[in-house]
Each structure stands twice: as C-alpha cells, then as structure tokens.
Amino acid sequence: MAMKNMDRRSAVALGLLPVLTPAVLRPAAAQTSDEEAVRAAVAAYYAAFSSRDLKAMEVLWAHTAAVTAIHPFSQTPLFGWQAVRRSYEETFARFADVSISTAEPHIAAHQGVAWVVGTETLRGHRPGGEAMANSSIATNILEKQGDRWLMVLHHASGTPRH
Template identity: 35%
Template sequence: MAPEPLEGIDQPDDRGALAAHRAFYAAFEARDLDAMSDLWRHDAAVTCVHPGWPALHGWASVAASWASLFGGSERLQFILTDERLHRVGDVCWATVDENIIQGAHGATVNALNVFEWSDGRWWMVAHHGSPVAARGGEGQ
C-alpha cells in the first residue's frame, strides 16, 4: 500500500480526522518515515506505546521508535476492523483492531490513536497498541 497524501486532514470535522487516521496506517504499512513524521505533532507532549514496549514520550523518542520499527525487511499488511471514531471539540480518538500480516505470521493489536485539531489540520498526538491474546479452545 503506497502512502496516501495528507489530503483531507485539513478538514476540521470527522472526515478530516478519519483522513489522518487512515494516512497513519498508509505510512505504517509503507514504512515511510517522512509520511509518518508529517502526521505527528513534533513536541514533548506526544506519546506512543507499541505492543511490548515502554511508553515513549516526546517526539524524539517516538520518531526513533518508528525508525527502529521500519528498519526490518519483512512487509507488513494491515487489515483494519472494528474502526470507530469519536470527536469532542478539537480532539478525536479512533479505536481499531489492527489485523497485521507479516510474512507467514499474523497478529491482532487493539489500537487507540489520538488526534488534535490545531494550526488548520489534524495532528497525531498519541498511539497505543495492545496485543490481543490468541483465543483458546471453545468455551474459553
């Protein structure tokens, strides 16, 4: 999936926030550091929690995490399900199940992405991914 331009993130409504949310996954799938950087606010208040990682605070730490994640050679594919968007004023949060395919392996991560409307566009200010435990046998 090629990264999509940041088209639409300048709309101050749900459509703009959804455009920013989708651009995040396009940049993630394409491992495009520039596109990812363009989405995030570059300040000390941003936060990112990747599955199994400690919380990262501030743009420098968050940017370094993306550089580390994008350094691998195996292609990632995201199939997004149960995508929900909620907006109150200048803050929007999206919850989604990230069904990730990487090589012959797959995993599901529940994610929360937070965006803030500022300076005429939506900025990503937080991402939190939490792995979903594999389901056991019937009745569990």
C-alpha cells in the first residue's frame, strides 16, 4: 500500500504512518526538539483542561472541520472545532474543580505529525461536592502548523474496572 493511496491523517489514525513513509530519519536533534515541543503542547492541554480554560484550549487546537474528540462519556465521535469546543464547555460545566494528568506518555513525531499515548487520570468534584476519579487510556494526535503543534484528535476510553 503506497502512501499516495491513503491520506496522511488516515495513516496516522490507523497507526500506519511509520510503516508507510520512507525510512528517512531526521537528525536526532530535530527529533528531540519536536518531541520536546509536543510534550510542551500536551502539557499545556492538560493544564488548560485542569483550569477549565476554554480560551487556552482554543489556542491549543486546530480549528478545522477535521479535528476530532472522543471522550470517555461520548456516544459518538465529535467532528469539527465547534463540536469539540462545545464538548469542553459541557465537560467543564460538570465540575466544580478538576485536574487531569498523564504519567510517562509515549511520544512519537514524524513528518509534522505527532502521537501521544498514555493513561490519563482525572480527579475532580461535581458542583454538588461529589468526588470523582477516572482513568482513561488516551491518544492525542497533533499536527505541526508553522512552528506550533496543534491538537487534531483527542481520544480517551475508560479503562475496564475489575
């Protein structure tokens, strides 16, 4: 299967980009720089979420019809920046306070696309004071636009409870 027969976003979503792209590696310094920038962008995402800051979210996400979010509570995927933005408004309204973090995410960046995979931990309180804690397995995909890494997909699925 050649890369020209599949668009880049589809290849990323399927996890095939490393397989379908030529085996030309960038210098280690450039790769490290991209990974550090991606790590900073994802940290900014979690900070914006934890402070329920929609303005910060707006800066961190691409504003296209292609951006996608699937939250642990989602019934269907959300497509387009306006739908994703509304989902964060609704999520933030469900909490009096919230914090979300990920420990030791796996980060890979290649040809202007980065994917970050890890386990998220969300803790917070509902407006009535009820405590809530949840763990999810998450994937964040970012695209490099100019000199910035912008979120184009956030997918978090709840982890099974035993």
